[in-house]
Amino acid sequence: MKIKENLALSKSIWSVTFKMLAKYPCLLLPFLITAVFEGFALTILFYYPRPPLSLIFAPPVKAFFGGHFLHYPDNFLLLPQLFYYAQVLVTMTVGVVMFGMAMGMTYQANTMGEKIKILGNLNRSLRRYITLAGVWLITFILLLVILRGPRFLIVKFLASRNFNIIVFNIILYIGIALVFLIEALFIYSYPAIIIERRGFLDSIKRSFNISRNLFLTTIVLIIVPRILDVIVILIKQNLVRLMNLTLPEITLAVLAVGIAVTFITDSLVFLATANLFIFTMETEKGAK
Amino acid sequence: MKNLKLRYYILIFILVSILTFLTGCDTGIYSAEKRYWHASRKFNMLMQNLKNAKSQDYQTVIDAFREIPIRYPSWANSPKAQFNIGQLYAIQNNFPKARAEFEVILKEYPSNIDICATALFSIAAIYEKEEKQEKAIDTLNKLMSNYPNTYSALQAPLYIAQHYKNKAQAQEASVAYAAALKKYQKIIKDNPKTLGAVLAEDLAIACYADQGEWYEAIDYLDSLVRDYPDVPLAPKALFTIGLIYQDQLKQPQNALESYRKLINKYPQNPLVKPAEKQIELINKPK
Numbered sequence: 001m002k003i004k005e006n007l008a009l010s011k012s013i014w015s016v017t018f019k020m021l022a023k024y025p026c027l028l029l030p031f032l033i034t035a036v037f038e039g040f041a042l043t044i045l046f047y048y049p050r051p052p053l054s055l056i057f058a059p060p061v062k063a064f065f066g067g068h069f070l071h072y073p074d075n076f077l078l079l080p081q082l083f084y085y086a087q088v089l090v091t092m093t094v095g096v097v098m099f100g101m102a103m104g105m106t107y108q109a110n111t112m113g114e115k116i117k118i119l120g121n122l123n124r125s126l127r128r129y130i131t132l133a134g135v136w137l138i139t140f141i142l143l144l145v146i147l148r149g150p151r152f153l154i155v156k157f158l159a160s161r162n163f164n165i166i167v168f169n170i171i172l173y174i175g176i177a178l179v180f181l182i183e184a185l186f187i188y189s190y191p192a193i194i195i196e197r198r199g200f201l202d203s204i205k206r207s208f209n210i211s212r213n214l215f216l217t218t219i220v221l222i223i224v225p226r227i228l229d230v231i232v233i234l235i236k237q238n239l240v241r242l243m244n245l246t247l248p249e250i251t252l253a254v255l256a257v258g259i260a261v262t263f264i265t266d267s268l269v270f271l272a273t274a275n276l277f278i279f280t281m282e283t284e285k286g287a288k
Numbered sequence: 289m290k291n292l293k294l295r296y297y298i299l300i301f302i303l304v305s306i307l308t309f310l311t312g313c314d315t316g317i318y319s320a321e322k323r324y325w326h327a328s329r330k331f332n333m334l335m336q337n338l339k340n341a342k343s344q345d346y347q348t349v350i351d352a353f354r355e356i357p358i359r360y361p362s363w364a365n366s367p368k369a370q371f372n373i374g375q376l377y378a379i380q381n382n383f384p385k386a387r388a389e390f391e392v393i394l395k396e397y398p399s400n401i402d403i404c405a406t407a408l409f410s411i412a413a414i415y416e417k418e419e420k421q422e423k424a425i426d427t428l429n430k431l432m433s434n435y436p437n438t439y440s441a442l443q444a445p446l447y448i449a450q451h452y453k454n455k456a457q458a459q460e461a462s463v464a465y466a467a468a469l470k471k472y473q474k475i476i477k478d479n480p481k482t483l484g485a486v487l488a489e490d491l492a493i494a495c496y497a498d499q500g501e502w503y504e505a506i507d508y509l510d511s512l513v514r515d516y517p518d519v520p521l522a523p524k525a526l527f528t529i530g531l532i533y534q535d536q537l538k539q540p541q542n543a544l545e546s547y548r549k550l551i552n553k554y555p556q557n558p559l560v561k562p563a564e565k566q567i568e569l570i571n572k573p574k
Contacts, residue, residue, distance in 0.1 A: 050318045072321040248325075 006216035013221060013279065017272045024109045024116055028267055030098035035263040037094045041086035042255055048082070049075045073248035080236060083255050088140070096132045099270060100125030103194040106274040128193050131200050135189040138204075139182060146178045176230060183226075183269075184218045185211050190270070191277040210280055217276065225268040232258045320360040324369060327352035331372060343380065350376050357396070367397040371407060383414045390414075405431060405438035412444075416451060424451070439487065445471050446491050446498075453498060462499075469495045473508075480516045489521055493528055502536050523557040526550040530566060540570045 021027055048057040049070045061069050061078070069078040104121035125132065150171045188207035192198045198206055211218050235242070235254055242250050330349045334341055353376075356369035374389035393400075393407040408431040415424035428444040435441050445468035452461035472492035476485045489512065496505035509525040509532075516522055526546050533543035547563040554560065 072318055072325055 003216060006214070007220065009214070009217045009276075010220040013217070013272050013276050016275050016279075017268070020106070020109050020275070021267075021271070024105075026116060026118065027102065027105050027109060027271060028263075029118065030102040030105070031263050031267040031270075034090065034095045034098045034266070035259050037090045038087055038259045038262070039256070041090055042083055042252070042259065045079060045082050045086060046252055073243070076243060076248040076251040077240065079251050080239060080255060092133065092136065092140075096136045097122070097125045097129060099136075099190050100128055100132045100194045102267075102270055103191045103274050106271055107191070107195045107278060110275070110278050124194060128197075131193050131203065132190065134200050135186060135193065135203065139186045142182050143179055146182070147175045150175070176233075180219060180223055180226065183222050184215070187211070187218065187222065187269070187273045188277050191274045195274075195278070195281070210277065214276065214280065218273065221272045221276065222269055225265040225272075228261045229265050232261050316360050317363060320356060320363040320365070323352070323356055323359070324365055327356065327369065327372075331376075334376075338379070346376050346380055361396070367393050367400050367403040370396070371403060371410075374407070374410060378410065378414060381417075383418050387411050387414050401435055402438055402440075405435035405440035408435070409440040409444070409447075412447075421451075421455075437484075442472075442475075442484065442487055442491060446494055449495065450498060465495050465499055468492075476512070476521065480521060481519050486520055486524060489524060489528075502532050506532055517553075520557075523550050523554040523559050526553070527559045527563055530563065534566060534570065544570055 044053065047053045048061070049072070054070065058070055061067075065078055065081075068074045101118075101121045101124075104124050105116050105118070108116045108121070151168065154167055154171070186204065186207055188210045189203040192203035192206040193200075196203075196206070232254070236258070239251055239254060242254070327349065330352055334345055334349050350373050353369040353373050356363070357366040360366055370389065370393050374386045374393070377383075377386035377389055390407040390411050394404050397403060408427060412424045412427035412431065415421075415427060425448060428448055431438075432441045432444050445464070449461055449464035449468050452458075452464050469492055472488040472495070475488040476492070479485050492508065493505055496502065496508070506529055509529050512525040513522045513529075526549055530543045530546035530550070533539045533546060544567060547567050550557070550563050551560050
């Protein structure tokens with residue numbers, strides 16, 4: 001497919017997605033549930049230096065990070081890191097199930113006349129949890145290696161060199177580009193697991209095939225909403241400076257905005273790519 | 289319908305319970321830390337802009353600190369907040385009010401010895417500014433007798449001597465410096481291994497310095513190196529000897545000798561690096 005056709009396809013997929021969302025707002029429910037869980041985790045972490053939560057959090061925080069993080073305003077310095085761990089936990093448990101649920105709901109919304117069954121899709125997703133979590137885990141490990149690995153090596157071996165900051169920035173941008181690529185390669189595994197009931201390896205293979213054939217369309221569907229995520233990441237990287245300029249509580253606000261942004265971007269990315277997957281599926285059926 | 293209402297009430301109950309669980313049991317320490325941090329931030333901003341500060345600006349910071357001892361009287365830093373209030377009045381030259389605020393510390397937090405000693409020292413300083421010499425000396429004597437093991441009490445003899453020197457009362461100053469030196473030398477002799485001895489060493493040298501007795505200072509420091517070679521006093525004394533030769537007596541060769549002695553004798557001491565820097569400075573072509 002040519003570039004123009006690819007872009008036109010992305011445009012029409014978005015159009016379908018937005019129309020679908022207008023008709024079935026309940027498609028946002030899985031992403032909203034994940035966001036609520038993340039919000040709850042953030043609330044818990046915001047209160048961690050105070051009793052009664054400090055009874056649980058104080059010993060590990062003291063042991064792994066230092067006692068001063070139990071006091072104001074240093075607790076806000078640790079908050080982003082703790083929230084990152086909480087987000088990983090939420091995605092690994094609730095988030096993955098919700099992604100699967102959203103795939104099933106999108107398929108039902110595409111099948112004209114069929115009513116969207118929320119609980120039915122939740123049940124279907126729960127039954128495929130291990131496979132869904134497996135795909136997520138592979139993606140997560142790859143992203144971890146891409147984003148943290150080179151930095152770790154640089155800090156270890158080039159710590160005293162002056163060009164550190166430049167190298168760090170170059171690696172950051174290359175890392176972000178690779179994150180998009182990895183997401184594009186694996187994104188169709190979720191609909192393949194739920195809609196086509198494929199197994200773990202088969203779903204990944206299927207995802208790679210679709211991504212290869214519709215690479216530009218997939219990348220556009222992912223990158224455009226994810227720009228918002230990149231903006232939040234850049235703000236998070238400058239949180240300490242922002243704290244010094246304003247108040248330590250700004251960390252909480254930025255993290256809360258991050259949850260809202262992830263809710264929007266995840267909804268758009270997953271629903272749009274699920275629609276493209278269904279479109280591909282139907283085209284293949286038609287060709288047969 | 290009834291069932292739906294019941295569910296609604298249960299949901300509200302759960303939410304309220306969670307909120308109570310999260311916020312209700314706070315012992316107040318975190319809130320106190322937060323208030324103190326915000327008050328200190330205002331204090332620092334005021335200190336950076338003292339020239340343009342109006343009395344209302346001072347009052348805002350005072351009010352911010354005032355809330356802390358009122359709301360959290362048993363919190364560890366509440367006396368510090370009270371101390372800052374006193375300081376803010378002292379900066380405005382409102383001495384009676386400042387003294388009253390420092391006296392609150394003595395009354396409300398008698399078990400916090402360090403801050404009580406600092407408050408008493410500040411009261412003495414205020415009396416001195418008000419030209420109430422006798423009261424200032426009395427307060428410093430009270431400080432030395434009531435809180436003998438505090439840094440403020442350690443400073444008091446030198447402070448008295450400096451006070452006389454500033455007032456050009458040469459004879460009283462000379463007596464006071466002698467008394468201070470005697471006290472510091474006794475502290476060093478009695479407890480040479482303690483931090484108090486290291487602090488006393490600094491104060492003793494300040495006594496010599498104030499009187500311009502540099503050779504006497506070097507003699508005393510030499511005696512410390514000789515008598516206590518295995519305690520932190522000795523390397524510190526060698527470094528100070530180097531500084532005196534270098535900056536006061538303009539004898540760089542003697543200074544180099546002292547720094548090198550320190551480096552050779554105590555290679556692991558944290559003063560080695562500063563000594564090396566001083567050597568570099570001396571050897572630098574002018």
